[in-house]
Amino acid sequence: MKAVKAPDYNPVKPSYTPPPKACDAHCHIFGPEATFPFSAKSTYKPADAPKEMLRKLHAHLGLDRAVLVQASCHGTDNRAMLDAIADSNDAYRGVAMVEKDVSDRELTALHEGGVRGIRFNFVKHLGGAPDFDTFHSTIDRIKDMGWHVVLHLDSADILTYQSLLDGMPVPFIIDHMGRAKVADGIEQAPFQSLLKLMRTNEKAWVKICGAERISAAGAPFRDAIPFAAALIESAPDRVLWGTDFPHPNISGDMPNDGELVNLFAEMCTDEAVRHRILVDNPERLYWKD
Template sequence: MKTIKAPDYNPVKPTYVLPPNACDAHCHIFGPEAEFPFAATSTYKPADAPKAMLRSLHAHIGITRAVLVQASCHGTDNRAMLDAIADSNDTYRGVAMVDGTVTDEELRELHAGGVRGVRFNFVRHLGGAPDLDTFFGIVNRIKDLGWHVVLHLDSADILTYSSLLDAIPVPFIIDHMGRAKVADGVEQAPFQSLLALMRNNPRAWVKISGSERISAAGAPFRDAIPFAAQLIAAAPDRVLWGTDFPHPNITGDMPNDGELVNLFAEMCPDEALRHQILVDNPDRLYWRS
């Protein structure tokens, strides 16, 4: 198990002031390991990033609400995430990781605990697609709960999985702008496939997060702005934004979360659209069910 970089513990104060009820729609809780051990199957060991750290960061940069996304270092043990949600005074929601053994009762318990979706990895170098019978079995069971599914999926594989995406009966979210490679430009076929998906499938959502994962230029990752801007233009009512704090498995420049807020403001200069992405869209997906 490799030890990965810790986040930047000194976020700047953003110059862009986020609106009330702004939501960080993609962030993580790690540990503390002494209370919530990391999974034996995890390929990496992060520094502790407990709920108090996330709450302090959000207070500093102006975020009111958050969606906690279960990461592979905790596997299907969602306890750290559920503990943070329970302590949030209804300002947190969660996206869980589950496997084929999960029962309907356990899904209902997750719902009562603030979970509103499940996440699956399709990225090749992280193990590739899950068992598709298990995938659709779970997706069909969460439909009645009003949940959605989050897909960690490279835009290069959108055409490969086009039939699968068309068959998903619930809203689904593509993480991190489909991990499109900025160096290949906005006209590249994988990114154009993502744009077409957003324009043509009303169940498709996307997160304009992870600029540090797709950037070719490094911090402050401004080369990702045209990609985010085109995704916003394609489907402004189905776009979410998130920090991805504490930024697991970053190999390049570690982002500063205050600077990421300013980067979002550059991605979306229109204040009405900013409010839609930061407040209205996450409210509709996470707080109305």
């Protein structure tokens, strides 16, 4: 298990002030390890990033709500996430990872604990696609719960999984702008397939986070702005934004979360659309009940 970089503990104060109820729709809780141990199957070991750290960061950034996404370092042990949600005064929701034999009682408990979605990884270097029998059976079980599915999926693989995406019975979210590489240009086939998906499939959502994962220029990752802007234009009612704090598995420049808030304001210059992405869209997907 390799150690990974810690986040930037000194975020700048953003010059852009998010609106009330603005949501960081993709962030993580890590540990503390002494209370919530990391999975023995994890390929990396992050520094602790407990709920108190996230709450302090969001207060500094001007973000009132958050969606906590279960990361692989905790595997299917969702306790750290659920603990943070329970302590959030309804400001947090969650996206879980579950075992293939998860029981109906366990799914109900996750729902009551604030979980509204489930995450599957398709990225090759992180293990590749899940078992599809498990994938489909789990999707069938969460359908009636009003949940959605988050897909960690490279845009280069969208065509490979086109029939799966076309037949998805629940809303699905593509993480991190489909991890399309800025260096390959905005006209690259993988990114264009993501744009087409967003324009043609009303169940498809996308997160315009992870600029540091696709940038060729490094911090502050402004070369990712045209990609995010194109995705916003394709389907503004189905776009979410998040910090990805505490930025696990970053090999290049570590983002400064205050600068990421300012970067969002450059990605989206229309204040009404900003409100839609930061407030209305996450409200509709996560706080509808």
